Amino acid sequence: MSCEVPESAKEAGRRYTRGMLLAGALYIGFVALGVTVIRQMSPPQWLIIVLALLPALPALLMLRTYLTFFRALDEFQRRIQAEAALITLAIVTLAAFSYGFLEEWAGFPHVPLIWAIPAVIITWGVSAFIVRSRYK
Amino acid sequence: MRNRLKVLRAERNWSQADLAGRLDVSRQSVNAIETGKYDPSLPLAFKIARVFALSIEQIFIEEASAAQAAE
Numbered sequence: 001m002s003c004e005v006p007e008s009a010k011e012a013g014r015r016y017t018r019g020m021l022l023a024g025a026l027y028i029g030f031v032a033l034g035v036t037v038i039r040q041m042s043p044p045q046w047l048i049i050v051l052a053l054l055p056a057l058p059a060l061l062m063l064r065t066y067l068t069f070f071r072a073l074d075e076f077q078r079r080i081q082a083e084a085a086l087i088t089l090a091i092v093t094l095a096a097f098s099y100g101f102l103e104e105w106a107g108f109p110h111v112p113l114i115w116a117i118p119a120v121i122i123t124w125g126v127s128a129f130i131v132r133s134r135y136k
Numbered sequence: 137m138r139n140r141l142k143v144l145r146a147e148r149n150w151s152q153a154d155l156a157g158r159l160d161v162s163r164q165s166v167n168a169i170e171t172g173k174y175d176p177s178l179p180l181a182f183k184i185a186r187v188f189a190l191s192i193e194q195i196f197i198e199e200a201s202a203a204q205a206a207e
Contacts, residue, residue: 008160076165076174135168 012072019065026058059117080135084128091123092116138197141170144188158187 034051037043043051070081096116102108145155152170156163159180168174169184176184185192 009162074161074165075177075180076168077162079174132164135164135173 009072009074012069015072016065016069019068020062023058023061023065026061027055030054030058076135080128080131083131084124087127087131088120088124091127092119095119137175137199138172139169140195140197141166141184144190144195145170148188155187159183 030051034054037051038048070078073081099108099111103110141155145152150158152166153163156166159166161180165174169176181192181196185195188195
């Protein structure tokens, strides 16, 4: 019984990795499909809308995979993740809100909303690292 | 809240990872509880007590009662 991580957590980690890899592969596939069809085939507007919404499906799979992983964590690890999520929510929404005013009033360059998820993932990772280090 | 986790673990010659395995939590969780940075939930406190075959009060000491005892 000298394992660093309990077996249940290891299995949850393996499921998380599998889910995220599948979601990542689907995301790349849907983006490649969308770019190819839109650039080369001049599809009708309804098809462009469908293609534009397709990458949301792997994003939903990522969310489901993460929630399953979150529920498998022990209470202390869940607390770290929850704190990191709250910090992320505060930072990303405040940054988006403030940048919105800078765009509107100060003529700052437009940033596409497509960057919302990468911003959340990066901020979450940094926040979780900082929160975890506070408990060491 | 203070606790006697480190002493009890040492008496049994268990590492943090050993205790974590018995409690089905991560080693980091044991470390955070042991250093007083995280207070476990009641179910986990009961589980810890069961693992050491002690009562919760024999493991966890409320700061107020610890200060009272010191006076």
